[in-house]
Amino acid sequence: MSETKALETMIGEEYKYGFTTDVEYEDFPKGINEDVVRLISEKKDEPEWMTEFRLKAYRRWVEMEEPSWFNATYTKPKFDKLQYYSAPKNKPKLNSLDEVDPNIRETYEKLGIPLEEQKMLAGVAVDAVFDSVSIFTTFKEKLAEAGVIFCSISEAIQEHPELVKKYMGSVVPANDNFYAALNSAVFSDGSFCYVPKDTICPMELSTYFRINNMNSGQFERTLIIAEENSHVSYLEGCTAPMYDENQLHAAVVELVAMDNAEIKYSTIQNWYSGDEDGKGGIFNFVTKRGACRGDNSKISWTQLETGSAVTLKYPSVILQGDNSVGEFYSVAVTNKRQQADTGTKMIHLGKNTKSTIISKGISAGKSDNSYRGEVKISKKADNARNYSQCDSMLIGQTCGAHTFPYIESANPTGKIEHEATTSRVGEDQIFYLQQRGLSEDDAISLIVNGFCKEVLKELPMEFAVEANKLLGIKLEGSVG
Amino acid sequence: MLEIKDLHVEVEGEGIEILKGVNLTINKGEIHAIMGPNGSGKSTLAKVVAGHPEYEVTKGDIIYNGESILELDPDERSHAGLFLAFQYPVEVPGVTNNTLLRESYNTIAASRGREELDPLEFDDYIREKLDLVEMNPDFLERSVNTGFSGGEKKRNEIFQMAVLEPALALLDETDSGLDIDALRIVADGINKLHHEDNSVVLITHYQRLLNYIVPDHVHVMIGGKVVKSGGKELALELEEKGYDWLESLATVNGEAK
Numbered sequence: 001m002s003e004t005k006a007l008e009t010m011i012g013e014e015y016k017y018g019f020t021t022d023v024e025y026e027d028f029p030k031g032i033n034e035d036v037v038r039l040i041s042e043k044k045d046e047p048e049w050m051t052e053f054r055l056k057a058y059r060r061w062v063e064m065e066e067p068s069w070f071n072a073t074y075t076k077p078k079f080d081k082l083q084y085y086s087a088p089k090n091k092p093k094l095n096s097l098d099e100v101d102p103n104i105r106e107t108y109e110k111l112g113i114p115l116e117e118q119k120m121l122a123g124v125a126v127d128a129v130f131d132s133v134s135i136f137t138t139f140k141e142k143l144a145e146a147g148v149i150f151c152s153i154s155e156a157i158q159e160h161p162e163l164v165k166k167y168m169g170s171v172v173p174a175n176d177n178f179y180a181a182l183n184s185a186v187f188s189d190g191s192f193c194y195v196p197k198d199t200i201c202p203m204e205l206s207t208y209f210r211i212n213n214m215n216s217g218q219f220e221r222t223l224i225i226a227e228e229n230s231h232v233s234y235l236e237g238c239t240a241p242m243y244d245e246n247q248l249h250a251a252v253v254e255l256v257a258m259d260n261a262e263i264k265y266s267t268i269q270n271w272y273s274g275d276e277d278g279k280g281g282i283f284n285f286v287t288k289r290g291a292c293r294g295d296n297s298k299i300s301w302t303q304l305e306t307g308s309a310v311t312l313k314y315p316s317v318i319l320q321g322d323n324s325v326g327e328f329y330s331v332a333v334t335n336k337r338q339q340a341d342t343g344t345k346m347i348h349l350g351k352n353t354k355s356t357i358i359s360k361g362i363s364a365g366k367s368d369n370s371y372r373g374e375v376k377i378s379k380k381a382d383n384a385r386n387y388s389q390c391d392s393m394l395i396g397q398t399c400g401a402h403t404f405p406y407i408e409s410a411n412p413t414g415k416i417e418h419e420a421t422t423s424r425v426g427e428d429q430i431f432y433l434q435q436r437g438l439s440e441d442d443a444i445s446l447i448v449n450g451f452c453k454e455v456l457k458e459l460p461m462e463f464a465v466e467a468n469k470l471l472g473i474k475l476e477g478s479v480g
Numbered sequence: 481m482l483e484i485k486d487l488h489v490e491v492e493g494e495g496i497e498i499l500k501g502v503n504l505t506i507n508k509g510e511i512h513a514i515m516g517p518n519g520s521g522k523s524t525l526a527k528v529v530a531g532h533p534e535y536e537v538t539k540g541d542i543i544y545n546g547e548s549i550l551e552l553d554p555d556e557r558s559h560a561g562l563f564l565a566f567q568y569p570v571e572v573p574g575v576t577n578n579t580l581l582r583e584s585y586n587t588i589a590a591s592r593g594r595e596e597l598d599p600l601e602f603d604d605y606i607r608e609k610l611d612l613v614e615m616n617p618d619f620l621e622r623s624v625n626t627g628f629s630g631g632e633k634k635r636n637e638i639f640q641m642a643v644l645e646p647a648l649a650l651l652d653e654t655d656s657g658l659d660i661d662a663l664r665i666v667a668d669g670i671n672k673l674h675h676e677d678n679s680v681v682l683i684t685h686y687q688r689l690l691n692y693i694v695p696d697h698v699h700v701m702i703g704g705k706v707v708k709s710g711g712k713e714l715a716l717e718l719e720e721k722g723y724d725w726l727e728s729l730a731t732v733n734g735e736a737k
Contacts, residue, residue: 429572431533436640446575446579449575450572451573454574
């Protein structure tokens, strides 16, 4: 189909981030056992409680079974062949950017993420994670002036153990699920952010994840805490080189929002998605969850998922505080042989809690795209409300779109609305726009852009630019 | 300006011939009306001229400004000044009229080496055009044809024509589904847009549109062919007699229609 071809050139255009960086790695044994877990903890000089946390998680993981309830098929990762820790040899315990391995620095330059602060987008602080290690965090001092802590999770374990101890595992318990347990045992690095009471974080925070090493899994851990009356917006971007072998990415992200606090978490996921025949690509199995602990708190997830061979991801919100708000805005694009099973969970516990779910799935090629969502209203959650809208768009005849909504209400005052549509980008729609002078590519781009509009407008402006490039979409109107 | 020569057309892959040798010449500055019963091939002809991929030209040619356009994609034909007002305008949810038209206008402008307009300049430009079809500015911020009434969709087509200023406009049953006031607005708009350097082809079932827009030539299509051509009085004759008296002309060559 000609429209499929056009989409391929648009979304599936040559993966630009598929290069490999030549870096010397520290030696580390393959496979996993208690000694390996201990060794990771030792490498990172961790306190005893952290080592225990890992070991406990490992013991639970060993007893767990890999899940298979989702709508995707793949060859399961060989856990005994994986390398669970991968760090560049030039140990980046850094005080200045000059100490960063020039090759790694160049990698981020190539990715369009220069680490020199003066070259960065104004108003965005970046934590750059390369394989398992945080390489560099920008604008740290400026953030510190505002009282905001933004650093790698490894550093937080050393410098702010009381915060990490208090919150890590409090939203996603170590035994939550198979991949969360594995992550809790072997997580390597990630970002940590703490926004104190009555503080508006003065800039966007961002982590850029890069998997480079062929045989390593990436297990990063992110923890964001927003105290009373605080506000933070956090962005996350991901790329990886093209390898024929699948690579595992199993992250855990935990968010905690206290009274009147707001966390906005945005993701642009563009891991390598494998080739035409489904060879290679990232397995993106992540657990992301936020807890609205305080009254009137708000957590908002926005995601643009375009990469990975297989994605299993359900960023969720536990609405504990009264009047708390949870939002999930998602665009998931699949092409070639990609499989995505993604959605959210909104768990209403507090009174007058409100959640909104807007999910847009676009399938092309021979891909499969599923929305899976759960809305649960507990007994005590009086007057809880949910609005869900799940739209699917099909391009071509060989792809699939599926919707699996689960709704459960134990409180008669709860209101749940669910709307779903499926549409196909038709020859007539493309012909209409071509007749108005647009090329076939631009026509599809415009249709897809219109379809995703409600979600794209939720992205912070700095990311809108990247989203734009990624989807090959010309964003409408004049931004700003 | 447009010369259609012995045009034979099939639906791609189905082998059913819909146009069976259409001949038609349209000169600069002229208004033509193509009339005929349902299924006579009028709409197909318009879509084929605009380059719809569903149809395959098996014989004949379409010459536009002296060159065959059969190998051109629909967007290239649009850049060359061809415009089709759709019988069933397509909805594009989430894309505003304003966005589509600015992109269309600038794409066409760029292809002709004209200057593109920035959003502010374009806003000035487009607002003038709204008056032509008596449309409210809110209309610009609505998604293309989404949730529009039948009449609004048709007016939108003429509005787009006003913005894009084509050299040759094919209006496919733009009058159908319009009440009498809307018909007058649309017809007035078309009359204002027509001048000596552009041409208009009206495809219609009804003579009533021709009370407002006076054609230079009227053609009757039956069974995939133009069976009769004449002046504006032919439309009146059709109104009076219907198409039956012309049916025999369609089978004159022994071909069933």
